[in-house]
Amino acid sequence: DAGVIQSPRHEVTEMGQEVTLRCKPISGHNSLFWYRQTMMRGLELLIYFNNNVPIDDSGMPEDRFSAKMPNASFSTLKIQPSEPRDSAVYFCASRETRAFFGQGTRLTVV
């Protein structure tokens, strides 16, 4: 297995634009997590899914953020409209027992 795959690796966008981050989890893993990492706040859990169902989205900072998992092999995190304070590295992780992380998407909103 290629591991957790995230795209794009880097994204630079202007304030107000829509941003979509993508994640392909490891096949057979039943949990998927979206995290945001910044120097100030460390790793923050945004939302997680079990068997494609959102379980806890209490970490999603605002209504501008939304996440979907239409099937077991794909998830998206969308920010609309984006703001400069959303600039961070966004990680996706999947897990059966042990969690594995993707390489992250570095988002810069200017």
Add this chain to the structure above:
Amino acid sequence: KQEVTQIPAALSVPEGENLVLNCSFTDSAIYNLQWFRQDPGKGLTSLLLIQSSQREQTSGRLNASLDKSSGRSTLYIAASQPGDSATYLCAVTDTDKLIFGTGTRLQVFP
């Protein structure tokens, strides 16, 4: 609410030293604890997973212990090398969530 703390926040040691990194959590009702390594600009790499019923796990020069009753885990690195330089994070699985500590930034100099 589960809180995970890591001490020290940063550590700089000469090559060859044996190291202990600490992780504390406030709620002992965890399913497992995982140690990760993160290199600058990279994703998280899983090092060790300790199930709640286990006391320790070993992988090469790494040994992780878990004391649920006291809410503590330690990561022991034997004979440290410059290639061990990275940020080390612990994470507990609490219900289904994976909750991270703040990390210990380790630098091993030749």
